[in-house]
Amino acid sequence: MTVSLVQPTGVAHTRIYAYGAARGENFVPNDDLVGPIDSSDEWIRQRTGIVTRVRADTSTTAVDLATDAAREAVEKSGVPADQIDAVIIATISNPKQTPSVSAIVADRIGANPAAAYDLNAACAGFAYGVAQADALIRGGIVRYAVVVGAEKLSDIVDPTDRSISFLLGDGAGAAVVGPSDTPGIGPTVWGSDGSRADAVGMNHTLVEFRDGEAEWPTLRQEGPTVFRWAVWEMVKVARQALEAAGIEASDLAAFVPHQANMRIIDEFAKQLKLPDTVVIGRDIETTGNTSAASIPLATHRLLEEHPELSGGLALQIGFGAGLVFAAQVVVLP
Numbered sequence: 001m002t003v004s005l006v007q008p009t010g011v012a013h014t015r016i017y018a019y020g021a022a023r024g025e026n027f028v029p030n031d032d033l034v035g036p037i038d039s040s041d042e043w044i045r046q047r048t049g050i051v052t053r054v055r056a057d058t059s060t061t062a063v064d065l066a067t068d069a070a071r072e073a074v075e076k077s078g079v080p081a082d083q084i085d086a087v088i089i090a091t092i093s094n095p096k097q098t099p100s101v102s103a104i105v106a107d108r109i110g111a112n113p114a115a116a117y118d119l120n121a122a123c124a125g126f127a128y129g130v131a132q133a134d135a136l137i138r139g140g141i142v143r144y145a146v147v148v149g150a151e152k153l154s155d156i157v158d159p160t161d162r163s164i165s166f167l168l169g170d171g172a173g174a175a176v177v178g179p180s181d182t183p184g185i186g187p188t189v190w191g192s193d194g195s196r197a198d199a200v201g202m203n204h205t206l207v208e209f210r211d212g213e214a215e216w217p218t219l220r221q222e223g224p225t226v227f228r229w230a231v232w233e234m235v236k237v238a239r240q241a242l243e244a245a246g247i248e249a250s251d252l253a254a255f256v257p258h259q260a261n262m263r264i265i266d267e268f269a270k271q272l273k274l275p276d277t278v279v280i281g282r283d284i285e286t287t288g289n290t291s292a293a294s295i296p297l298a299t300h301r302l303l304e305e306h307p308e309l310s311g312g313l314a315l316q317i318g319f320g321a322g323l324v325f326a327a328q329v330v331v332l333p
Contacts, residue, residue, distance in 0.1 A: 008140030014133070015184020016333050017079065017176040020072030021300040022065045023287060024056035024154070024170035033166045036159040044166055049262020053169035053288025055154040062093045063101050065172035066150035067108045069296070073146060074109055077176035081110035084176075085142035088132055089118050090125025090149045090292035092321070093156060097206075101150060115142065122200075123258045123320025124190070125149050125292030126173065127328060130316075131188035133177040148174040149292030156202070158218040164200070167261070168219070169288025173296020183331075186245030189237050190326035199225045200321045230264050234319045234327075235271045241315060241327035252278045253312025254302055254332065258319055259284035259294035279306055291320065303332060 029052040030041040044050055056065065066089055074081050087109075089102040102116035121128040126149035133145035150172035157165040177185070200221035204214035238257075242249060249272050257268050262284055269280055281298030290297060295316050302309060309332050317327035 010138045010140030011179040012138070013180040013183045014137045014177055015180035016130075016330055017178055018073050018076035018333050019296055019300040019303060020069040020074070020076065020174040021297050022068035022072075022172045023297070024054035024065075025060065026055050026057065027052045027286075028055050030166070033159065037162045037166060039162070039166070047263070048167055049282070049285055050167065050288055051285050053286075054171060056152055056170040060152070061095050062091055062150045062152040062172070063095070063104050065152065065170065066091070066101055066105045066148045066174070069150065069172035069174035070105055070146050070148050071109050073174035073176045077178070079144050079176055079178060084109075084111035084114050084144050084146055086133065086136060086145040087111055087114050087116040088129045088145060088147050090121060090129045090147075091118055091151055092120055092122055092291060093151045093153055094118060095155070105148065109146075111146070121292070121324045121326070122322055123260065123291045123294065124318035124322070124324045124326040126295045127188065127316055127318040127326035128190065130175065130177065130185060130328060130330070131190060131326060134185045134188070137177065137179060144176065144178040146174060146176055148172055149294070149296050151291045151293050153219070153291060156218050161218065161220060163223055164219050164221045167289040169290045171287060171290045171293045171297050173293045173300055175296055186241065186329035188326055188328040189240045189244055192322050192324045194322065196225070196229070196323045198222070199229070199323060227261070227264065229323065230260060230319055231267045234317060234325060235268060237325055237327050238268065238272060238315060238317050241317065241329060245329035247313060247329060249274050249278070251313055252315055253309050254279045254281065254314040256281040256295055256298050256302065256314055256316045258317065259287065259289055259298055260320070261289070279309060299332070
């Protein structure tokens, strides 16, 4: 006798219900960082668009930031915490290799025993998480999911490094994803190029640090390489995401790219030929580059400053170490 397995089936569509945010407690202006890198406030502003960035207290961890952001998103969503079936956290700054940030956060927000796991897709992590939550819900595996991008990058910067240290900030952004009567999350265009893994990432391993062969591992990047890749290759991905969603740039209410560099954001907008009606996330100016947290933090701020964007379409795209990338169009809650 042949026994057939039961296969779960989910809903046809999903959407983002609400966003939450948490930023580091301290504003760190350019002038506080320029000494060790022999630079100036003007140089940083011109190259990156950053005026100040937020960094967390020494005692605050990525887990704390993720908890605060997730808690706000759940409260605003109207979904009871005990009905959250999955907590997905994108991060490269878990203070421990294990346990996961997500398992601790799931418990802290009252979602225990939700499925919980961390993912490492660097600055594309939040978009990866949204893609997974969408698939899990439509596949019938979960009904509601919390997706969080959370980073405390100040723990892994070298103050004397001129390649990336002055860009980075601390924070977390979260979104609750659940069933929808109409499509609220478009197809995800994602991928990787490991042949360029050396372009951005950690400069040492923990084993090398343990054995006294290297200093504490910190982030480094080949700035020109990453800039060219982001500007030329990622614009193609953004266009593919628009096409996959069946819309044009003029249909967008907002554009929320990873907050890597203001020059990259400006070039994106130019190449995508975004009309003036599209509001562009520029959270980097006062928050800095928060890797996996940057897209949800920028979206959270846009919705606070422009509540009229609610219900409109937003194109989000993340890209970073790996090299990895992901983009999708979403309906703003």
